Amino acid sequence: MISTMGLLQSWGGLGTSIASFIFMWDMIRRYCPPELIRASDKWTRRIRSFFYPFIQISISEFMSNNLKPHDAYAAVEAYLSVHLAKEAKKLRAETVHGGGKLVLSMDEHERVTDEFGGAKIQWISGKIVQRESKYLPEVERKYYKVTFHKKYRDMVTDTYLEHVIKTGKEIQMRNRKRKLYTNGHNKTTWSHIVFEHPATFDSLAMEAEKKREIVDDLLMFRESKDFYARIGKAWKRGYLLYGPPGTGKSTMIAAMANLLDYDVYDLELTSVRDNTELRRLLAETSSKSIIVIEDIDCSLDLTGQRKKKQEKPPEEKTSKTKKEVPRKDTEESGSRVTLSGLLNFIDGLWSACSGERIIVFTTNYVDKLDPALTRRGRMDKHIELSYCNLIVPILGKELLALGRTSPV
Numbered sequence: 001m002i003s004t005m006g007l008l009q010s011w012g013g014l015g016t017s018i019a020s021f022i023f024m025w026d027m028i029r030r031y032c033p034p035e036l037i038r039a040s041d042k043w044t045r046r047i048r049s050f051f052y053p054f055i056q057i058s059i060s061e062f063m064s065n066n067l068k069p070h071d072a073y074a075a076v077e078a079y080l081s082v083h084l085a086k087e088a089k090k091l092r093a094e095t096v097h098g099g100g101k102l103v104l105s106m107d108e109h110e111r112v113t114d115e116f117g118g119a120k121i122q123w124i125s126g127k128i129v130q131r132e133s134k135y136l137p138e139v140e141r142k143y144y145k146v147t148f149h150k151k152y153r154d155m156v157t158d159t160y161l162e163h164v165i166k167t168g169k170e171i172q173m174r175n176r177k178r179k180l181y182t183n184g185h186n187k188t189t190w191s192h193i194v195f196e197h198p199a200t201f202d203s204l205a206m207e208a209e210k211k212r213e214i215v216d217d218l219l220m221f222r223e224s225k226d227f228y229a230r231i232g233k234a235w236k237r238g239y240l241l242y243g244p245p246g247t248g249k250s251t252m253i254a255a256m257a258n259l260l261d262y263d264v265y266d267l268e269l270t271s272v273r274d275n276t277e278l279r280r281l282l283a284e285t286s287s288k289s290i291i292v293i294e295d296i297d298c299s300l301d302l303t304g305q306r307k308k309k310q311e312k313p314p315e316e317k318t319s320k321t322k323k324e325v326p327r328k329d330t331e332e333s334g335s336r337v338t339l340s341g342l343l344n345f346i347d348g349l350w351s352a353c354s355g356e357r358i359i360v361f362t363t364n365y366v367d368k369l370d371p372a373l374t375r376r377g378r379m380d381k382h383i384e385l386s387y388c389n390l391i392v393p394i395l396g397k398e399l400l401a402l403g404r405t406s407p408v
């Protein structure tokens, strides 16, 4: 029988041998000619692959440049949630379709095994925490890692992964819930909730003809991919909604999203540190989306970028309406987004990534905005919402109720 002392001595001996080996190996690598090191690396790889004949492929939440969400990641997530999540021990449950159905997906650091064409394929979920620079907060990047035997390399890379992505995308389409994203609360990335605003163009009070024109414009935009490609323009359209408070600007944005079946990105400009962060946020948006900057006149001192320290008109100094008092300009919010940064956001090179996007600005004071921001081409459609919009249909309904079709 081996005594405890003997066991400890033999472990101690092993530790010393490993330490000596590491020391020797370090010396060899330091003083050996590079050719010899390269050859030894090659053989090390071969020996390792003999004893560990598995291949790993990572699919990250964001593309390698860390800017754009990776479609494949979302598709893999959907595939695993339906096909393999039940096998996992740690699950995440989320509701879809307005809370009617629970969908389970793998939680972080879970592993499950799939079978395909006779191969066993293992999936692991994980996350890494990164910091782009010491001035920015840490961001989480999730990933899935797939591991399989090297003899199935062609089958997995050519057929299996394609099958996973295709099935995942079908599942995504079935489970799709539209999202409302925000960058508020000093977040450097988007966070989201399910978008469930009930507004539609039917419920929006507005002159029928004007409403028809807007609906047609939106539907035409959605079908115009080829047109934009032909004329060499990014597939995007800008809307400027202006009018007094409470005339339905936000309601119209919700109606637009519901009509087109797009996600909504509610961009809080005062939370964006600088133009670089603005570009990154833009790149992180997906296609089929509406990017909204509400109350653009209050968001930043965009009018003052060109005309600094302009005297405020007297009525502005005395008025206490909602839009005028909490003006969060550059100094107050700590944001260094400039007018030129915003113009680039709308139609610079970066604005063309993803495609099929609508940018909406809302304001109560259209005259306060810099003309560069609102000129046609940037903001393709200017829509005025006024209290008359509310009165006309109400009047129409009243007249209908009285059995008349016109006021005279």
Ligand SMILES: Nc1ncnc2c1ncn2[C@@H]1O[C@H](COP(=O)(O)OP(=O)(O)OP(=O)(O)O)[C@@H](O)[C@H]1O
Residues within 6 Å of the ligand: 203, 204, 205, 206, 244, 245, 246, 247, 248, 249, 250, 251, 252, 364, 389, 390
């Ligand atoms: N044209 C409209 N049709 C239907 N509902 C409307 C309309 N205008 C306003 N409302 C109703 O009035 C309320 C305020 O509307 P909304 O928030 O869309 O206005 P807003 O112009 O965005 O206001 P603000 O400028 O203060 O943000 C909502 O409850 C909305 O349902």
